[in-house]
Each structure stands twice: as C-alpha cells, then as structure tokens.
Amino acid sequence: MKTAIISKNVFLLAIIFVVALMLRFYNLSSVPPGLYIDEISIGYNAHTILTKGVDEYGTPYPLAFKTFGDYKMPVYIYLTALSEAIFGKNEFAIRFPSAFFGTVAVLMIYFLLKELIQLAKLQKDSFYTYLPVISAFILAISPWHIQFSRGGFEVNVALTFYLVALYFICRYLNKNSLIFLLLSAVFFVLTFYTYFVYRILTPLTILILIICLVKIKKLTWKNLLFFLLIIGMLSLPTFLFSFSSEGMARFSQTSLFNEIQAKTLWEKLYLYPLIYLRNYFSHFSLPFLFVAGDGFGRHQMPWFGPLLKWQLPFILYGIFILLRSKKNVLQFGVIGLFLLSPIAASFAIPSPHTLRDLPMVIPLAVLTGIGIISLYRSGYRLLKVFVVALFFIGVFEFGTYLHFYYSHYPKVNGLDWGGAYKEVVQETSIQKDKYAAILVDSKLSFAKTYIHYYDESLSPIVVTDSWVKPKDLEGKTVLFIRPAGINSAGKRIKTIYLPESVNNDAFAELWEVKE
Amino acid sequence: MTAIYQLWFWLTCKQFQGILQYSQNAFTLHLEEYIHNDKEVSLLLTRIIHNKITVFTSDFLNTYLRFFDSNFLFSFLTIVGVFGFLLGLWYVKEKRKNKIYLGLVVLVMVIPFIEVAFSSFLPYLIRLLLIWISFQSLAFSGLTTFLIKAGKNKLIFFSILLAFSFSWIVVFADKMMLFCIK
Numbered sequence: 001m002k003t004a005i006i007s008k009n010v011f012l013l014a015i016i017f018v019v020a021l022m023l024r025f026y027n028l029s030s031v032p033p034g035l036y037i038d039e040i041s042i043g044y045n046a047h048t049i050l051t052k053g054v055d056e057y058g059t060p061y062p063l064a065f066k067t068f069g070d071y072k073m074p075v076y077i078y079l080t081a082l083s084e085a086i087f088g089k090n091e092f093a094i095r096f097p098s099a100f101f102g103t104v105a106v107l108m109i110y111f112l113l114k115e116l117i118q119l120a121k122l123q124k125d126s127f128y129t130y131l132p133v134i135s136a137f138i139l140a141i142s143p144w145h146i147q148f149s150r151g152g153f154e155v156n157v158a159l160t161f162y163l164v165a166l167y168f169i170c171r172y173l174n175k176n177s178l179i180f181l182l183l184s185a186v187f188f189v190l191t192f193y194t195y196f197v198y199r200i201l202t203p204l205t206i207l208i209l210i211i212c213l214v215k216i217k218k219l220t221w222k223n224l225l226f227f228l229l230i231i232g233m234l235s236l237p238t239f240l241f242s243f244s245s246e247g248m249a250r251f252s253q254t255s256l257f258n259e260i261q262a263k264t265l266w267e268k269l270y271l272y273p274l275i276y277l278r279n280y281f282s283h284f285s286l287p288f289l290f291v292a293g294d295g296f297g298r299h300q301m302p303w304f305g306p307l308l309k310w311q312l313p314f315i316l317y318g319i320f321i322l323l324r325s326k327k328n329v330l331q332f333g334v335i336g337l338f339l340l341s342p343i344a345a346s347f348a349i350p351s352p353h354t355l356r357d358l359p360m361v362i363p364l365a366v367l368t369g370i371g372i373i374s375l376y377r378s379g380y381r382l383l384k385v386f387v388v389a390l391f392f393i394g395v396f397e398f399g400t401y402l403h404f405y406y407s408h409y410p411k412v413n414g415l416d417w418g419g420a421y422k423e424v425v426q427e428t429s430i431q432k433d434k435y436a437a438i439l440v441d442s443k444l445s446f447a448k449t450y451i452h453y454y455d456e457s458l459s460p461i462v463v464t465d466s467w468v469k470p471k472d473l474e475g476k477t478v479l480f481i482r483p484a485g486i487n488s489a490g491k492r493i494k495t496i497y498l499p500e501s502v503n504n505d506a507f508a509e510l511w512e513v514k515e
Numbered sequence: 516m517t518a519i520y521q522l523w524f525w526l527t528c529k530q531f532q533g534i535l536q537y538s539q540n541a542f543t544l545h546l547e548e549y550i551h552n553d554k555e556v557s558l559l560l561t562r563i564i565h566n567k568i569t570v571f572t573s574d575f576l577n578t579y580l581r582f583f584d585s586n587f588l589f590s591f592l593t594i595v596g597v598f599g600f601l602l603g604l605w606y607v608k609e610k611r612k613n614k615i616y617l618g619l620v621v622l623v624m625v626i627p628f629i630e631v632a633f634s635s636f637l638p639y640l641i642r643l644l645l646i647w648i649s650f651q652s653l654a655f656s657g658l659t660t661f662l663i664k665a666g667k668n669k670l671i672f673f674s675i676l677l678a679f680s681f682s683w684i685v686v687f688a689d690k691m692m693l694f695c696i697k
Contacts, residue, residue, distance in 0.1 A: 291580050
C-alpha cells in the first residue's frame, strides 16, 4: 500500500515536472516579448565574462557587477555565461537559468514538504499523503512563479537556492548527517550572492532556525559553530561589499527611509516604524495578491494578480486549518515563511512589490494545498462539490490566464520588455555602412546598452539637444536614431514599430542627417 | 475613540471612490479592449474567454476585493481596529465563540457587495454605516475577547497599538483620500 502511494506520488510528480517545464520553457525567447534592460545588462556582462573574463567595465571576474548606478549580484550573470556557452548569445540563454531553476523549485517544494512532514512525524496521517504533490502542482501553475521564471530574474534563482537550503536543513534534522548541514550552509550563502533581498531574509531565517534548533536540542554547539563558520567564511566578501558605499547604492535608491524626510530622532522613531508597518501589511492585501499586483508591467500581467482568484477560498481555509492544528514543525515552517517573506521586501519602496516578495509564493502554494485537501475531506458532500466546482473554475481561469499571457501580454506590454530596441539595432546594423557616424538621442535611454549587446561593431554617439556636431563630421551624412514622434532635420528613412502592437505604435525613427 | 474619529472622517465624505463601485463603463471598455487585442485569434476562443459573463465576474470580484486592501482597512479601522479585525477572524477557530464570530465574518464578507452593486440605489450614509458597523463589530469583538483576559503585557501592547493608530491618522491622512470623495 505504502509502495503504491509512493509510486503514485512519483508518477504524479513526473507529470507535474513536465507541466512546469512546458509552462516555463515554451516560447521562452518570444514571450515575454523582448529583453528588458536588466536582462540585456546580464546578457552583455555574461558575454564579456565568457569571452574575455571581465565585466563590461574591464574588471576581471567580479563579485559584484556595476550596472546603471548600482550593482548586480554575480551568480545569475555567471550562470548566464554558462548558458551562453551552450546556447549562444541570445534571449533563450539569458532566460534559461531562471526557467531552469524555476522548474527545479517545483521539485524542491515537493521534497521540502516530504522532509517537513517526516520531521513533524505526520507521514502516517493520510491528510499529508498528497500535500507535497498538490503543492508542487499549485506552484507549477502559479502565475506569480511562472512570470518570474520566464524572465532573467535573479530573485527566482535565489528562491530555488533558498528552498534547497531549507530542504538540506530538514534532511540534516531527519538523518543527523553533517554533510546536509554543510550543503544547507552553502546554499544559504548562494542566496546572498544571487539577490539582495536574501541579504535580509536569509540571515533572519538562519537566526530563527538556530534559536529553535538549539532550544529543542537538535543542533549541538559544535555543529552550530561549524555551520556558522562555513556561512561566515563563504559570505564574508559579499557582506563586506554590502556595507560599502557601492553595496549600499541600491538600498539608498529604494529605501523606505526616502519616503518621508524625518529630521529629528523623535520623528524617525515613530515615522519609520509606521511606514514599515504599512509596507509590511500591504503584502497581505487581497487586491495586491488577486487583482493587480504591484502595478509594474514586468512583474505580472495588467489584468491579473500574482495569484488566481480560485485559490482565495483555499488559502483562507488553509490558514484556518493550519492554525487550528496541533503545533508542529510543518505549521511553524509554513506560517513562519508566510510571515517572514515580506519582512525584507518591506524595507524598500515601492511596497508591495511582487518581485521582492516572491518567497511568499511558496507558503501560499502549500496553504492552497492544505485548503483543498481539508475541504475535500471534510465529510460534507456540498463542500466536495464546492471543491470540484472551484477546480473547474480554476481550470478555466488558468486557461484564460494562458490566453492573456501568450496573446495579449506581448501586444500590450512591449514597452515593459525593451520596446523595439532590438529591431532598432537590427535596422541600424543594416544601414550602418552608408553613414559616417551613428548618433543616438539620449531620450532613448538604454539604446547604447542594447546596441552593445546586439551588435558590438556599432559605436553609437549618445547626443542631447545641445549637442554640437564636431568638425570631423561636418559635411558628412550621419544616421540619427530618435524616439518616434520627434521631428528632426533630415530625412526619415525608417520607422520602427513595437513588434506586436495591435495599434501599430511607433517606437523609434531612423533619420538621415547631413547638416 | 479612534473608531468614532474615523467614522466622523468618513461622514465628511460625499461618496466612496469609484474604485469601490462596479462601473458599467469600465466593463464595456474592458470587453472592447480584450476583443480588440484578440486579432489573429480564433473567434470561438475569443467568445469563450472574452464575454459578458467572464468580464463582469472578473470586474465585480476585483472591485469587491478592494474592500480588503490594507490601505482601505487601515484607513477605515486604524491599526488597532485592523488588529481587532484579525483577532475576530482568529477567534472563529475557537469553538466557544464560533457562531458569533462566524456570523460577523459572513456579514463582513457580504456587506461590501452592497457598495459594489447597489451604490446608486442607496444613499452614501446608509452604505457607509452598513460597512462601518459590520467591520467595526468584528474588530470590537476581537479586541474585547483579547482584552477580557488581558494581562499587563497585553495592555501595554494594546496601548502601543493605540498610539500607532493616532500616529497613522496624522501621518497617512492622505491614504484615506484614495477611497473617499470629499
């Protein structure tokens, strides 16, 4: 019987894995449409690392990559370098690490829950037999997770590392083998090098784990020192960097302390906690989760929240059931992660923020699973019918989501994903030999970076309205790239449109300028 | 006191903002936008996914869920009220109080439908009072149960929340304007 259940779970997991793979890899290069500026920056730096061993500024194998006034963590860029070595310099290679690790996360939630259930000694309770596989399925089809698995988002890779670290901690507790503690430490450290949010979330998680494990005597002082030593040694470079002026650059830009200028100590003492509280609770807001997300076009589709509405009753009931159950490790882990996830994200503005709060997708998937199982097993036929009805509504809603994602999203949100910069560069490459120089209007803020990525042979000059033609270009014809709708002296030779716009929205124009 | 102050503030409003009401115009615009963006998609698929039922359901639910926006709840109930609200939801799990809290929770879930669907049929004052009474009842019940067996620590915690509530009203007065037309 037990063997049959395990075989059934493995079979179901295999199907879920295939579903997750398809949802994350299908048409990955084209949807989302185009690479946004951070992806381009990642791709370009990965290319220079691969070919020359330096970043775009010439620094050899850096531990932080300078980009647009702040710094990116290195792991995703090195992963992309590996990906470009295999797949070449293209959109697929840039997005591959996120899609791959996003698929792995679906497996990890299954294995993590299996370990947690074993730790809580609930494996004989039939309620928990299918919870890991249902939670894995919910994560596989979660719009929140799919959105960030299909773009070059470091946060998604960091989430997988975080799950792996938690899995190994649970494995250590179940098997009492030091190797798992070591692996857990390594993966926790990897999160530091992957995304900024984990510089707060991971230490908090480790602190809570240590306090609990020492209290219940599951972690000896010797093992604790070993664990902290590994983490300390491996994370020292990034922590030293974090407290430098370069490391603080990103935090300074997005810190909640910028929102209200508190001058006196008294003002700071009561204003900052208030703003933080407001930010923290905004991550539990139902419109944020189910209606519109954080409003950024890259983080979710305009017509959907990070979660689908059919999940709401199950999540609410799952919270109710979990809080009502006897205190155990599973309850502590799920509710703990649910409450912990927005802590780091709440230090920054704007809040709520779907990207920084991505870790919350994990406990929400588990809570949905608990809600589904509880309602279905409640013994009331009406509730069983309700679950089945919601299942069909969920299928329809998910189908609608996929339709919007593949059909509407590329047409409507092209500007969020790099606009038509690629097409601009492609056209410029065709035209380049006819002109003495290529000028780019500074209003096309990121054109130079896109040009570097898509055609390194082009050497554009970025010009502002006050630019004066130098003597060596006098009398020569130049190619001038400007945003659409701005008249220029010269002859308009090409208008570049947003690739899939239904309204034929113009993005940029190429002008031939003689004087 | 904070509840009375909040009610006084909301009484000075003329209406709730449009985002808390279902709009026929928005429905029409959404439907047209979705169909317009479905160029090169099969007609059957467009009709299945973008029709009056699906768009109406989606718009209606979206509007309803805005009553559970954190900014709205903090503006309507203040911090201490939201704490009581959450406690009220928590106490549903306690068997002894189950029916009372369950009833209040059902009321809280149902009453916002009145604002969403019947805003043009009922005066603002009645709609406001219905929502205020239902939400505040749950909040008050939760707080009362919490404080009945309150020790010294709970009272200190409650006092801190009250202080934050007053600060919230002062600092984030503009957040109320997201949901209120003066």
